[in-house]
Amino acid sequence: MAENLPPAIALMGPTASGKTALAIELCQRLPCEIISVDSALIYRDMDIGTAKPSADELAIAPHRLINIKDPAEVYSAADFRHDALQAMTEISAAGKIPLLVGGTMMYFKILLEGISPLPTANAEIRQQIEQQAEQQGWQALHERLQQVDPVSAQRIHPNDPQRLTRALEVFFLTGKSLTELTKQKSPPLAYNLKQFAIAPQDRKVLHDRIAQRFDLMLSQGFENEVKKLFCRSDLHLDLPSIRAVGYRQMWEYLQGRYDHQEMRDRAIIATRQLAKRQLTWLRSWQNVHWLDTFAINNLERVLAIQQD
Numbered sequence: 001m002a003e004n005l006p007p008a009i010a011l012m013g014p015t016a017s018g019k020t021a022l023a024i025e026l027c028q029r030l031p032c033e034i035i036s037v038d039s040a041l042i043y044r045d046m047d048i049g050t051a052k053p054s055a056d057e058l059a060i061a062p063h064r065l066i067n068i069k070d071p072a073e074v075y076s077a078a079d080f081r082h083d084a085l086q087a088m089t090e091i092s093a094a095g096k097i098p099l100l101v102g103g104t105m106m107y108f109k110i111l112l113e114g115i116s117p118l119p120t121a122n123a124e125i126r127q128q129i130e131q132q133a134e135q136q137g138w139q140a141l142h143e144r145l146q147q148v149d150p151v152s153a154q155r156i157h158p159n160d161p162q163r164l165t166r167a168l169e170v171f172f173l174t175g176k177s178l179t180e181l182t183k184q185k186s187p188p189l190a191y192n193l194k195q196f197a198i199a200p201q202d203r204k205v206l207h208d209r210i211a212q213r214f215d216l217m218l219s220q221g222f223e224n225e226v227k228k229l230f231c232r233s234d235l236h237l238d239l240p241s242i243r244a245v246g247y248r249q250m251w252e253y254l255q256g257r258y259d260h261q262e263m264r265d266r267a268i269i270a271t272r273q274l275a276k277r278q279l280t281w282l283r284s285w286q287n288v289h290w291l292d293t294f295a296i297n298n299l300e301r302v303l304a305i306q307q308d
Contacts, residue, residue: 005190005191005192006092006191006192007097007191007192007193007194007306008088008092008097008098008099008100008189008191008192008193008194009026009032009097009098009099009100009193009194009195009196009302009306010037010100010101010108010193010194010195010196011023011026011099011100011101011196011198011302012037012102012103012105012108012195012196012197012198012278012282012285012288013103013197013198013199013278013282014103014199014206014274014275014276014278014279014282015051015103015210015245015271015274015275015278016051016206016209016210016213016271016275017103017198017199017200017206017209017275017293018198018293019101019102019103019198020051020053020057020101022198022291022298022299022302023061023099023101024053024057024060024061025299026099026299026302026303027060027061027099028060028061029299029303030097030099030303030306031095031096031097032061032096032097032098032099033062033064033091033094033096033097033098033099034061034062034063034064034099034100034101035063035064035065035084035087035088035091035098035099035100035101036063036064036065036066036101036102037065037080037084037100037101037102037103037104037107037108037111038050038066038102038103038104038107039075039080039104039106039107039240039244040241040244040245040247041063041065041066041067041102042065042066042067042068042069042075043067043069043070043071043241043244044067044068044069044070044071045070045071045225045228045229046071046225046229046241046244046247047225048217048220048221048222048225049217049222049225049226049244049246049247049250050244051213051217052066052067053066063101064087065080065083065084065087068083069241071229071232071235071239071241071242072232072234072235072239072241073241074239074240075240076120077106077107077110077115078110078115080104080107080110080111081107081110081111081114081115081186084100084107084111085111088191092191098191103278105277105278105281105282109281111189112188112189112193113185113188114185114186114187114188115185115186116181116182116183116184116185117181117184117186118170118178118181118182119169119170119173119174121166121169122169122173125169125172125173126165126169128172129141129165129168129169129172130165133161138158138159138161138164139158141158141164141168142156142158142164144168145164145167145168145171148168148171148177149167149171149177149178149179149180151177151179152167152177152178152179153167166178194289194302194305194306195285195287195288195289196288196289196290196291196302196305197282197285197288197289197290197291198290198291198292198293198298199279199282199290199291199292199293200292200293200294201292203279205293206272206275206293207272207275210268210271210272210275211268214246214264214267214268214271215264217246218264222246222250223250223254226247226250226251226254227254229242229247229251230251230254237251237252245267245270245271245274246267246270246271248270249263249266249267249270250263250267252266289301289302289305
């Protein structure tokens, strides 16, 4: 029964919706400890463009899973699940409530539902598959996939080498089909989790907040922050960190692809598109309590629902 499980709170929402401020208020009223659920906040030296909590905010309400990776490193959803579950266990053991705060909906999804035990990519196996494709053609490899994983073969076109390679790679590494392994998800989250989503009711208001926040980032020195990253020889646009919204557009501006005004416009548009995707995820979310960004009783609502 959920009543016998340790409590936890999830506070989700699109970018610029007021999650951090509400989370800090909650920490002042409940024995909570925040776990960041954000694929950009994990990176060090990426503070302004990620709207990372300030030093004062972190002093009031420390956040776990921020500043844990260098921008040159890759951090998967599976890595997040492992780290978040460990943090939740430690917080609960200390008699506190894990408070999961962020807008990376894929992280929330795999935390709640589990993740398939798929192997990571293997360069040697992939090279062997590519060599076979050069010698025999992708059609022959697709026929091989039909033998070992007919379900995947039906949905993967012979002219889709990326997905075809991955399906064969999984089989060669594990001896099991991609179809079989994707059914073997890890157990769902063993917590009595109360879920909240916060956003302005009017999308135009959210769009305005996004534009205002990006302009604030520019005034705070966002360009200089990215210039320092740009000067590093080990960072490039193919990395998840540099592809983050805002960073990609500033990086391309520094490369001379377009002028400052176009960079600003592109970054704001990309951030609005991100917010739209986040809201699309949330509208299909189960068991979520919605909060309006501008409501004056959000804290009281969360406290009341949490104590039910």
